[in-house]
Amino acid sequence: MTFKQLETIFWVVQLGGFAHAANKMHTTQSAVSKRVQELEALFETPLFDRSLRSARLTEKGEEMFLLAKRLLEQRDAAVEQFQRPEVMERHVRIGVTELTAMTWLPRLVGAIQAKYPRVIIEPYVEVSVMLRDKLLADEIDLMIVPDVFNEQRFLSKRVGVVExxxxxxxxxxxxxxxxxxxxxxxxxxxxxxxxxxxxxxxxxxxxxxxxxxxxxxxxxxxxxxxxxxxxxxxxxxxxxxxxxxxxxxxxxxxxxxxxxxxLATYAAIWKSDRKSTLISSIATLAQEKCDFRRMFQTG
The missing domain is CATH 3.40.190.10 (Periplasmic binding protein-like II)
Structure with a gap:
């Protein structure tokens, strides 16, 4: 069993199909199908219900997806712990509300790229409740929103206030x-x-x-x-x-x-089950760069 196979299962489920997973992983749909078939052959059990048109997991497939998710998170955490910032490679999905996007988001992205030049930032601009749902569904890694969600599943750092x-x-x-x-x-x-x-x-x-x-x-x-x-x-x-x-x-x-x-307090919020030094570091950068005083900041 390889990390490539586990990543394939993870992205097929997260993105809802083999074609989307292939696009995400920069490979072909046949390569994605082959990796799934290899896992099914290894454990002698189907992971997807092929009687359906959508990529629906079987019961064992659900177990494999949860295992893949956990192992990939542990791998990423181990890599982050020992890798130097300048060589770390990751895609980080950050959700922000409109006010942050209109003010200091470019400053934050610039600070992240300066510290982690090989990390790719994918910003999402949405209302807070939609971002919370995306965070819970692992569709984003971090959100910066008004601090109104009292959820035990979240960790947070206060970044600033708006008057x-x-x-x-x-x-x-x-x-x-x-x-x-x-x-x-x-x-x-x-x-x-x-x-x-x-x-x-x-x-x-x-x-x-x-x-x-x-x-x-x-x-x-x-x-x-x-x-x-x-x-x-x-x-x-x-x-x-x-x-x-x-x-x-x-x-x-x-x-x-x-x-x-x-006053409206804003916080950087991420899931408590994601032990990521990178995400915690980005939250700290958000504390340093947060500035709601000016529109359309570039530096």
């Missing part, structure tokens, strides 16, 4: 003055729903202070919410520092609302 404030089109609420949360009910709110980590954080907070706004428009795109806010469609909570230039230019107006929104 969000209420903003609107200048003049939408009349003369600037201190507002209380219930006064915002006279206007449409532009917010994120429960699929967003920030949406979860603030929706919980609204409930904790007894606030319920019915006139709400939901979007999980930060860019869309900024655009709707600038156009005067409503009031939204937006990151204070990175949108300061838009406030200074008169495109947005910052409102003083009592009580103030709580």
């Amino acid at each position: 969000n404030v209420w903003m609107c089109k200048p003049g939408l609420v009349g003369q600037p003055h201190r507002l209380r949360m219930h006064e915002l009910a006279a206007h449409r709110l532009l917010t994120q729903d429960g699929r967003s980590g920030t949406g979860q954080l603030y929706n919980r907070w609204f409930r904790s202070i007894g606030v319920n706004h019915e006139n709400t428009l939901f979007s999980n795109s930060v860019v869309a919410i900024i655009g709707l806010t600038v156009s005067g469609m409503g009031i939204s909570y937006l990151p204070k520092k990175c949108l300061a230039p838009m406030v200074d230019s008169g495109a947005l107006q910052e409102l003083t609302v009592i009580p103030a929104l709580p």
Whole structure:
């Protein structure tokens, strides 16, 4: 039994088919089929149910997949422990939310490439709940999201905080003055729903202070919410520092609302059963490079 055979079983299952696995492993579909057949011959048992059109595992195939996953993880951990950073080769899939992608993600990728020049980074930009599901399904290796998931299956490192404030089109609420949360009910709110980590954080907070706004428009795109806010469609909570230039230019107006929104803490999160020094090191780099103060950072 070889690691190539184990990798083949792993990727066929992860990607849902022999053709996808062949593409991932930069080989042919016939080579993938041959490796599977070699394992089946070695253990004298079918690993896939060939009566179905999809790559469906048999009961023994399920056992082989779990074994392959465990052995590959142990191999990767051993290689990381003894290999020098400059020669380490891996693909690392990092999931981030839109705000991180719009601010400091390029700085993080640059720092990873400087320390691990042969590691290939594959970024995924999604809402927090989708990234959590991808992490649990081993479709990504690490996610950087608002720290709202209290899961024992995860390890995490706090990377930074975002100060969000209420903003609107200048003049939408009349003369600037201190507002209380219930006064915002006279206007449409532009917010994120429960699929967003920030949406979860603030929706919980609204409930904790007894606030319920019915006139709400939901979007999980930060860019869309900024655009709707600038156009005067409503009031939204937006990151204070990175949108300061838009406030200074008169495109947005910052409102003083009592009580103030709580800070949104962001964390680098990965699965606790993945003993990877590389992933832990990338989380530390995220702590060092996290900077939500400026949009579209390049260095």
